[in-house]
Amino acid sequence: MFEPSGPPRLARLLWERDVELVGLPAIIGRRPRPSAVVRMARPPRWTPHRSEETVPAGDRGFVVRDTRIAYENPWMRVREDAIVRADGSPGLFGVVEKPDFALIIPVDASGVWLVEQFRHPVDGRYWEFPQGSWEDRPDVGPAELAEAELREETGLRAGRLDHLGQIFTAYGYADQACQVWLATELSPGQRELSVEEQDLVTRRFSHREWGDLLSGGVIKDASSLAAWALLCASPLRERAFGRAVRFPGS
Known part of the structure; x- marks a missing residue:
């Protein structure tokens, strides 16, 4: 489990809560709970434009520490990336992956x-x-x-x-x-x-x-x-x- 740096209470809230992505309800109709996540085979063409491995801060200004799939169907999937910024504060990115x-x-x-x-x-x-x-x-x-x-x-x-x-x-x-x-x-x-x-x-x-x-x-x-x-x-x-x-x- 990713242990982000920063105030423990804030880190726990950012990582453990059921995060509602902005705009996601309009895309999938409702917020999926972790227990209801649909797992489906990912088509080969769905190759992300970035690596899912841990990446250095570089131009990003942050480091990706962990990744999980929050939702998936035959047309799209939603990925959550847990990050640590340059100042050590934790954060979370929600990324919608769709084929070109x-x-x-x-x-x-x-x-x-x-x-x-x-x-x-x-x-x-x-x-x-x-x-x-x-x-x-x-x-x-x-x-x-x-x-x-x-x-x-x-x-x-x-x-x-x-x-x-x-x-x-x-x-x-x-x-x-x-x-x-x-x-x-x-x-x-x-x-x-x-x-x-x-x-x-x-x-x-x-x-x-x-x-x-x-x-x-x-x-x-x-x-x-x-x-x-x-x-x-x-x-x-x-x-x-x-x-x-x-x-x-x-």
Whole structure:
């Protein structure tokens, strides 16, 4: 058992109490008790972006002394890291581990394609770029995943797929990364929605309409907004659409 330094009573409270992570009830519905923790095999693709072994303080400003899994299901797991800061005081980090996902920007000179679906944690329907991950296919390549997610959610096939970059969606509490792709030379096809996506709506927006969605604060998905910023700053914008096209936000 980890014995953090510092005042004994404070250390005991930090380590032994049933800690309620900020925002966790919205993710899993309720706070799991240690006796009710679900243990499931961890998919090979769920490789954390940091080692679970004890690490030196370095740039972190603290040392990880112990780790436990607080909750786990087929899509995510919540890890608690007990730490000791540089001044010797104990602390606790709650980390949500989820597999990386692909986000695709399907766009041409006439407009962009978005999808809308109900997002249960925030209790609302929102427009966003097609995106997703495959927990049951840990060996899938990033480009293959992007092509498949685009096809499944919109029916579109991309003649060209360019990687724009990687972003972290919420690195204050989660290790999940997003690979951003630009899809061009598009051709229509049949959607292949999963059972979880049966409420998903696909629609094409003109660039003027897309600009209105951005300026009006309609787009709430942080990954979609960050992905569009990557495209606006990328030379791929000019190469794909020509200098005659002026994009919202550019």
